[in-house]
Amino acid sequence: MAIRYVKSAEMVDPVMVACWPGIGNIGLIAVDTLRRSLKAEELAYIEPWDFFYPNKVVIRNGEIVELGFPGSEFFFKHTPNRDIIIFTGEEQPAEGGRVYAEGGKAYTMANMVMDVAQKYGCKRVYTSGAAVAPIHHTTRSRVWAVPNTEGMVAEFKQYSNTVFMSDVEGREGLGNITGLNGLLLGVAKRRGIEAVCVMGEIPVYLQGFPFVYPKGSRSVLEVLTQALGISIDMSEINRLSDQNEKELTGLYDKLPPEIKIQLDRLRQATVAAPESSEFITEEDKKKILDDIDKFFKRGSGG
Numbered sequence: 001m002a003i004r005y006v007k008s009a010e011m012v013d014p015v016m017v018a019c020w021p022g023i024g025n026i027g028l029i030a031v032d033t034l035r036r037s038l039k040a041e042e043l044a045y046i047e048p049w050d051f052f053y054p055n056k057v058v059i060r061n062g063e064i065v066e067l068g069f070p071g072s073e074f075f076f077k078h079t080p081n082r083d084i085i086i087f088t089g090e091e092q093p094a095e096g097g098r099v100y101a102e103g104g105k106a107y108t109m110a111n112m113v114m115d116v117a118q119k120y121g122c123k124r125v126y127t128s129g130a131a132v133a134p135i136h137h138t139t140r141s142r143v144w145a146v147p148n149t150e151g152m153v154a155e156f157k158q159y160s161n162t163v164f165m166s167d168v169e170g171r172e173g174l175g176n177i178t179g180l181n182g183l184l185l186g187v188a189k190r191r192g193i194e195a196v197c198v199m200g201e202i203p204v205y206l207q208g209f210p211f212v213y214p215k216g217s218r219s220v221l222e223v224l225t226q227a228l229g230i231s232i233d234m235s236e237i238n239r240l241s242d243q244n245e246k247e248l249t250g251l252y253d254k255l256p257p258e259i260k261i262q263l264d265r266l267r268q269a270t271v272a273a274p275e276s277s278e279f280i281t282e283e284d285k286k287k288i289l290d291d292i293d294k295f296f297k298r299g300s301g302g
Helices: 023-038 104-119 150-157 180-190 214-228 235-252 257-267 274-278 282-299
Strands: 003-005 015-019 041-046 056-060 063-068 072-078 083-089 124-133 143-147 162-164 194-203
Touching (some): 015 023, 041 104, 124 180, 143 214
Parallel strands (some): 015 124, 124 194, 143 162
Antiparallel strands (some): 041 072
16 A cells, blocks of 8 residues: 655645545535635545455446546645645545444554645644534534644634534533544544544434535535635535525425424524523434434335
């Protein structure tokens, strides 16, 4: 396994933004939108052989020429305020049939990503993901922040629409981030590098379905661009978010009335406020998920 560089680059005090797929692909959509908006150039990639099985064949001029593997690529961009390295992984190197990476392969990949960060002198790393929350799909997603150093707390308190995961009601200061988007924070901390995960909220009733959720991605991008001190064209993510909300509302309108009554209570729920418990409890959330699961199983014939 190795990191292959495709271009040499000189950078001054860069930061890194890194992400892998997760629930609703919230983080990956945000980071990939950032990459494309900045027109970032390819810098390097991690060889896939020891992490993944091939997932496609590559065809050129009608001929199969090679096997295709999930990509793990680095990009870079010089901006007026700072240099930025962007890493996107198309898949997490999971083992044993798991969805999210853990174990030896995950730890190795996280360290390889941090090797690139340290090679160029990155003093901060951003990752992103999803925060499953009792919200309605028509409401604005907030961003949950999880920094790996106390020194970053004051900074992120300044950003609008942002809460700390440890402050969310019912968590009692605790929580976990599944997969490489969380593991990278710990690897960075061991190397003495600041890192923070910014997670966009996704409604609790969508967490088990293969839906993307660009509304959460948009909120993440709003915080990331503030933190990076840059401005990007948000028209694409706004269009995706609006289109996705229309599609979800169309599906929502087909739900049985008894399920819609439960979900409508989420319009008022605010997970950071103590009074939210009067709107939805853990028992309520379980019932919502069970009812929706049964509804979709009936619709698909089981």
